[in-house]
Amino acid sequence: MGSYTPNMIRPNSLQALLYGQIRSFTDGQLEWIEKANSSTGEIFAVLAVHGCRNGRLIMNHRRLIPFRPTFSFVVNDVPAYRVCVNDDTNGVEGTHGHRYIPATGGENPHSLSTNFLMIEDRSRPTNAELKAAFEEFANLVNVDLNDGYWVDP
Ligand SMILES: [Zn+2]
Numbered sequence: 001m002g003s004y005t006p007n008m009i010r011p012n013s014l015q016a017l018l019y020g021q022i023r024s025f026t027d028g029q030l031e032w033i034e035k036a037n038s039s040t041g042e043i044f045a046v047l048a049v050h051g052c053r054n055g056r057l058i059m060n061h062r063r064l065i066p067f068r069p070t071f072s073f074v075v076n077d078v079p080a081y082r083v084c085v086n087d088d089t090n091g092v093e094g095t096h097g098h099r100y101i102p103a104t105g106g107e108n109p110h111s112l113s114t115n116f117l118m119i120e121d122r123s124r125p126t127n128a129e130l131k132a133a134f135e136e137f138a139n140l141v142n143v144d145l146n147d148g149y150w151v152d153p
Contacts, residue, residue: 004078006105013051014102018081018142022048024055025144030151038062039153041134045073045143052076057143059134061153067123069130071137078105081141083112085133086121094121097140115140127152 009017017024025048030041038060045055058072072082082098089096089109095116098107118132119125125133131150138145 004100004105004107007102008076008078008105009080009100009102010051011102013049014080014100017047017049017052017075018099020049020142023142023144024048026057026138026146026149028146029149030059032151032153037064041151041153043145043149047075055143057134057138057141059130059137059153061130066125066130067119067121069119069125069133071134073137073141073143079107082107083116083137083140085116085119 024045026043026045028043030043033040041059041061043057045057047053047055052075054076056074058074060070062068068086070082070084072079078100080100085095088094092109092111095112096109097112098109101108115136116133118129130153135145
């Protein structure tokens with residue numbers, strides 16, 4: 001579980017960002033950065049909420065464990081929300097989400113058992129399944145994806 005700088009997003013802004021009626025949106029294409037055992041795909045998001053800037057949706061595709069991708073919605077340089085697929089954390093088993101807690105900079109991990117079922121544990125997901133998972137994540141964090149945004153890892 002991560003620990004980040006506190007108060008980077010105000011509580012009511014975080015609420016509006018993740019659950020409000022006005023959605024944020026992307027404009028561009030995923031850019032993949034190659035690392036030793038993973039590729040990180042990143043796309044900028046225009047944020048609809050006052051006081052929220054530098055929005056990015058980030059997917060970490062791990063080549064040795066491709067069934068455990070992670071997704072982050074980074075806002076004001078902290079992960080407002082992130083998801084770990086087919087992984088465990090601090091007593092939460094399987095696919096789970098982490099929500100940023102402004103007051104402490106900590107996170108609130110919680111189960112997400114009905115999301116991301118397109119990526120079976122111990123499987124080798126296709127690019128179409130990874131794309132579907134990315135879209136599931138974008139929808140979860142209230143971000144609309146533009147046409148042509150997707151680039152295979
Ligand atoms: Zn996690």
